[in-house]
Amino acid sequence: MTELYQGATVVDPQNNIDSVVDIRVADGVVSEVGTDLDPKGATVINLKDKHIIPGVVDMHVHFREPGTRGETIASGAAAALRGGVTTVAAMPNTEPAIDSLISLSNVQELAKKAGKCKVEFIAAMSVGRQGEKVTEIQLLSDAGAVAFSDDGSPVMNPEIMRMAMLAAAQVGKPVIQHCEDCHLSAGGVMNEGKVSALKGLKGQSHMSESVMVGRDLILAKETGAHYHVAHLSCRSSLAQMKWAEDHAIKVTAEVTPHHFILADEDIPGYNTNYKMNPPLRTSEDVKAMLQALKESKITVIASDHAPHPQDKKSLEFENAPFGIMGIETMLPLSIKYLVSNGHMPLSQVIACLTCNPAEILGLKDVGHLGKGSAADFVVLDMNKKSTYDVTKTPSQSQNTPFQGEEFPATIQATYVNGKKLYENN
Amino acid sequence: MTKHFLELQDISPDKLVSYFTLADEYYDASQGKESRDDLSGKTVANLFFEDSTRTANSFYLAGRRIGASVLDFTGAGSSLSKGETLLDTARNIYAMGIDCFVVRHVSPGAPAMIADALDVPVINAGDGAHEHPTQGLLDVYTMYRELGAVEKFKGLTVAIVGDILHSRVARSLCFALKTLGSRVILVGPRTLVNKHFEAFGVEISYSLDKVLAEVDVLYFLRLQRERMSSGLVSSLKEYKFLYGMTQNRMALCKDDVKIMHPGPINRGVEIDPEVADGPNSLILKQVTCGMASRMAVLYSLIGEKSD
Numbered sequence: 001m002t003e004l005y006q007g008a009t010v011v012d013p014q015n016n017i018d019s020v021v022d023i024r025v026a027d028g029v030v031s032e033v034g035t036d037l038d039p040k041g042a043t044v045i046n047l048k049d050k051h052i053i054p055g056v057v058d059m060h061v062h063f064r065e066p067g068t069r070g071e072t073i074a075s076g077a078a079a080a081l082r083g084g085v086t087t088v089a090a091m092p093n094t095e096p097a098i099d100s101l102i103s104l105s106n107v108q109e110l111a112k113k114a115g116k117c118k119v120e121f122i123a124a125m126s127v128g129r130q131g132e133k134v135t136e137i138q139l140l141s142d143a144g145a146v147a148f149s150d151d152g153s154p155v156m157n158p159e160i161m162r163m164a165m166l167a168a169a170q171v172g173k174p175v176i177q178h179c180e181d182c183h184l185s186a187g188g189v190m191n192e193g194k195v196s197a198l199k200g201l202k203g204q205s206h207m208s209e210s211v212m213v214g215r216d217l218i219l220a221k222e223t224g225a226h227y228h229v230a231h232l233s234c235r236s237s238l239a240q241m242k243w244a245e246d247h248a249i250k251v252t253a254e255v256t257p258h259h260f261i262l263a264d265e266d267i268p269g270y271n272t273n274y275k276m277n278p279p280l281r282t283s284e285d286v287k288a289m290l291q292a293l294k295e296s297k298i299t300v301i302a303s304d305h306a307p308h309p310q311d312k313k314s315l316e317f318e319n320a321p322f323g324i325m326g327i328e329t330m331l332p333l334s335i336k337y338l339v340s341n342g343h344m345p346l347s348q349v350i351a352c353l354t355c356n357p358a359e360i361l362g363l364k365d366v367g368h369l370g371k372g373s374a375a376d377f378v379v380l381d382m383n384k385k386s387t388y389d390v391t392k393t394p395s396q397s398q399n400t401p402f403q404g405e406e407f408p409a410t411i412q413a414t415y416v417n418g419k420k421l422y423e424n425n
Numbered sequence: 426m427t428k429h430f431l432e433l434q435d436i437s438p439d440k441l442v443s444y445f446t447l448a449d450e451y452y453d454a455s456q457g458k459e460s461r462d463d464l465s466g467k468t469v470a471n472l473f474f475e476d477s478t479r480t481a482n483s484f485y486l487a488g489r490r491i492g493a494s495v496l497d498f499t500g501a502g503s504s505l506s507k508g509e510t511l512l513d514t515a516r517n518i519y520a521m522g523i524d525c526f527v528v529r530h531v532s533p534g535a536p537a538m539i540a541d542a543l544d545v546p547v548i549n550a551g552d553g554a555h556e557h558p559t560q561g562l563l564d565v566y567t568m569y570r571e572l573g574a575v576e577k578f579k580g581l582t583v584a585i586v587g588d589i590l591h592s593r594v595a596r597s598l599c600f601a602l603k604t605l606g607s608r609v610i611l612v613g614p615r616t617l618v619n620k621h622f623e624a625f626g627v628e629i630s631y632s633l634d635k636v637l638a639e640v641d642v643l644y645f646l647r648l649q650r651e652r653m654s655s656g657l658v659s660s661l662k663e664y665k666f667l668y669g670m671t672q673n674r675m676a677l678c679k680d681d682v683k684i685m686h687p688g689p690i691n692r693g694v695e696i697d698p699e700v701a702d703g704p705n706s707l708i709l710k711q712v713t714c715g716m717a718s719r720m721a722v723l724y725s726l727i728g729e730k731s732d
Contacts, residue, residue: 192621194621194624196621197621197624198596199534199555200533200553200556200593200596201534201555202554269534269537270537314510316511316530316534316535317532318533
């Protein structure tokens with residue numbers, strides 16, 4: 001089986017391609033990329049005036065399986081395709097946590113059965129995500145865990161964190177921290193600032209994030225671990241990142257679309273679809289996130305896709321769970337707010353969504369379209385507007401602040417291993 | 426569109442004055458000296474999800490004395506601990522045929538949630554640390570009856586003293602006073618009065634003694650005992666030393682300074698008995714004005730001529 005995708009503008013940052021080229025796919029693998037490829041023996045797909053980008057790699061999602069409601073691996077993986085996402089890394093904040101070989105193989109099996117996007121797993125770095133005992137990082141790594149994180153339960157004990165970092169450094173995989181000092185943030189449900197004062201809600205200070213970033217960077221410097229900051233959200237954390245840069249510490253960071261688009265002042269009333277952790281920060285922080293992306297201080301965009309069922313999100317703001325969906329909107333929001341707004345060239349944005357996260361996770365076959373890579377790609381129409389309608393989602397949840405958002409581009413189709421698994425009708 | 430009374434943050438001066446006018450009209454009825462039937466045939470439901478006696482009683486009597494039937498529903502604790510969600514509870518009671526909800530809840534925004542979900546007027550009777558707008562209204566109405574004219578709010582300096590961080594009363598009063606053009610100073614320790622409150626357009630002082638000579642009204646907030654256990658206040662003794670209103674401090678004030686407090690008071694903590702019961706105190710007058718103010722709000726939402 002050979003297909004030839006002709007005439008599209010291919011944006012493949014890893015391979016420095018940003019022009020009209022043809023892509024030949026043989027048995028789900030990219031076999032040739034170049035101009036005017038010979039169509040003989042191939043099924044030709046004409047994509048004139050369209051764009052092809054590598055499938056998006058979303059390194060921070062929550063698929064809730066096993067044990068919690070709002071999503072399954074299958075429903076989340078289907079929603080991913082609608083958002084142009086072909087590979088995800090799922091967080092281990094499940095019930096039970098993904099902290100052992102058996103729990104890891106269980107979810108790997110479920111992902112295989114779903115047969116939608118590729119689902120990789122981040123294993124817990126401490127047993128039960130309790131922050132007390134480091135998991136079998138070597139064995140979990142050998143079984144395919146792509147990174148280690150306790151997700152929303154940050155490791156508060158610095159000695160445990162240090163040991164986890166040493167073990168992760170041993171296997172050459174990153175440690176991902178949800179940076180939050182839980183003493184500083186205790187009880188906080190939104191950003192601490194003018195807006196929380198007006199709403200009468202308990203805030204979490206930006207300090208709760210940057211204090212943890214600072215602590216961990218000191219540990220990363222000594223242990224040599226690759227440290228990755230999940231959903232970085234405030235200026236004071238960027239200042240810590242600068243220190244790390246000056247000391248050549250191996251550190252990377254991701255930012256979510258909502259943290260470079262929305263600020264605390266944008267929360268309408270007590271709408272729980274604007275409640276997530278870390279919370280929406282100030283408009284100055286939003287500007288700083290954009291600047292950090294532009295200057296490649298932050299090199300990854302991730303969704304922190306956190307679906308929750310409507311009955312839970314219908315509770316009082318204080319009592320509703322943290323988290324919003326994001327896997328379907330990450331790519332079009334990034335195009336709208338980064339490219340169309342003139343902040344960044346398309347290729348730089350695509351790198352943040354594809355090859356940069358793939359490299360951090362050590363995934364060599366995805367995130368780009370070089371010869372021998374998996375034929376995971378997205379066909380975009382950059383001239384056709386679209387409107388987000390969450391009611392059509394295959395996800396089991398609908399908790400998004402972006403319902404009805406208009407996008408300047410349209411995701412036309414998503415391919416995984418050369419197979420068209422999603423098409424926009 | 427259904428009208429609500431949820432917050433004073435964006436209220437207009439004219440609207441506040443219209444409540445004063447209505448409250449004046451109801452003043453005699455609020456004392457039980459006159460019986461009225463403006464709300465006959467209407468049913469008001471008090472939904473109190475948080476312990477309260479005086480606000481609930483005040484609303485109960487206010488409704489009854491102008492002819493409404495009043496249902497008292499109390500369900501302390503959050504919806505989570507009860508197993509039924511807030512909206513389910515509200516929908517259930519609404520199905521009994523209710524014309525107005527009066528909602529007290531520990532979570533900010535809870536009354537607004539009910540207002541968004543149901544087609545019925547909602548009065549916020551206090552939601553967490555957000556607002557307590559009928560308290561704010563009755564406070565400025567009490568001042569108004571002392572001042573005698575709305576114009577006199579301009580030129581009035583009010584210090585609100587205590588735990589601003591957790592106080593819905595302080596927020597609503599701030600907004601009402603700023604709307605009427607008064608000068609407001611928030612006074613308290615740095616742990617309870619943070620810099621973000623400058624967003625309210627007010628001044629901040631960490632010293633009570635420094636502001637005593639310039640204020641016309643001293644408004645004291647109740648100090649909750651749990652502030653000690655959480656470490657925001659080191660001890661009652663230290664708090665009283667810094668912010669407690671004593672006779673000695675009275676001597677530093679203007680002769681005609683007014684003393685106010687939303688109640689219930691901690692005698693000997695934020696305010697000494699001699700001050701609370703002294704000639705400058707408006708504390709009981711606030712309770713009286715509260716009845717008239719709540720009648721005004723109820724009438725404006727569900728009365729025949731409500732606008």
